C-alpha cells in the first residue's frame with residue numbers, strides 16, 4: 420500500500436486554479452521530488468496535503484486514512500510533518516528548546532522531549548549548538564534546525580519545501596547528505612527543490628507540476644528526457 424495517495428486534488432483561490440485534478444501516489448521509504456516553474460502550485464499542494472488548506476476537490480489519503488477535514492496538528496500527530504520555505508525558528512529560545520517543541524507532539528514529559536530533541540540534533544549534526552540561541556545561527560544551521568524540529572515529531576512522511584533555498588554549494592551538500600541519511604532511517608520524503616541536478620540525484624521518482632496540473636511523473640531519467648517537461652520547465656531555466 421502507498422503511504423500517500425493524492426486523489427484528484429484541486430485547489431481554487433477565487434478564479435485561480437492553483438492545483439487542478441492532481442493525482443499520484445508515494446510508496447513507503449522513497450524520495451519523491453516535486454518540481455515545476457514558479458507558481459506551478461507546489462507549495463499549495465504541500466498545504467493541501469498537510470491540512471493547512473482544505474482541498475477544493477479531491478482527497479489525500481495517508482497511511483490508508485483520509486485526511487479530509489483534519490487540522491495540521493492532527494495530521495502531524497498521525498505522522499506527517501513539513502518544513503516551510505521561509506525558516507522561522509523561535510529566535511529567542513535555545514536550539515534544543517526549538518526542537519523540543521516538535522518532540523512535545525509525542526510526549527508530555529519535558530525530560531523525554533529534551534532527550535528526543537538531543538537525539539535529533541545529533542542526526543542533523545547540531546548537537547554542539549544545543550545551548551545557542553536559535554536566532555543567532557547562520558542560515559545553513561537554521562535549515563538543519565528546522566529539519567531536526569520536524570524529525571522530533573517522529574514523522575513517517577516528511578515534506579521538505581525548498582530546504583536548500585539560499586544555501587551555498589557546501590551547505591546544500593550537507594542537506595543532501597542529511598536527506599539521504601533520513602531515507603536510510605526509513606522515513607518517506609517528498610521534496611520540493613528548484614535545483615535540477617539535486618532533485619535528479621536524490622529522487623526515486625519525480626512529479627512535475629505546471630500551471631497547477633500534473634505534467635509528468637516518472638524516474639529522474641524519464642523526466643529529463645520528457646519533451647513536455649523540457650519545454651515547460653527546463654526550457655524556462
Ligand SMILES: Nc1ncnc2c1ncn2[C@@H]1O[C@H](COP(=O)(O)OP(=O)(O)OP(=O)(O)O)[C@@H](O)[C@H]1O
Pocket residue numbers: 432435436437455456457458459460461462463464
Ligand atoms: N493563499 C493564496 N491566495 C491566493 N492565491 C494563492 C495563495 N497561495 C498561492 N496562490 C497562488 O497559487 C499559485 C500557485 O502558488 P504556489 O506558491 O503553490 O506555487 P509554487 O509552485 O510553490 O511556486 P514557487 O516555486 O514560486 O514557490 C500562484 O499563482 C500563487 O499566486
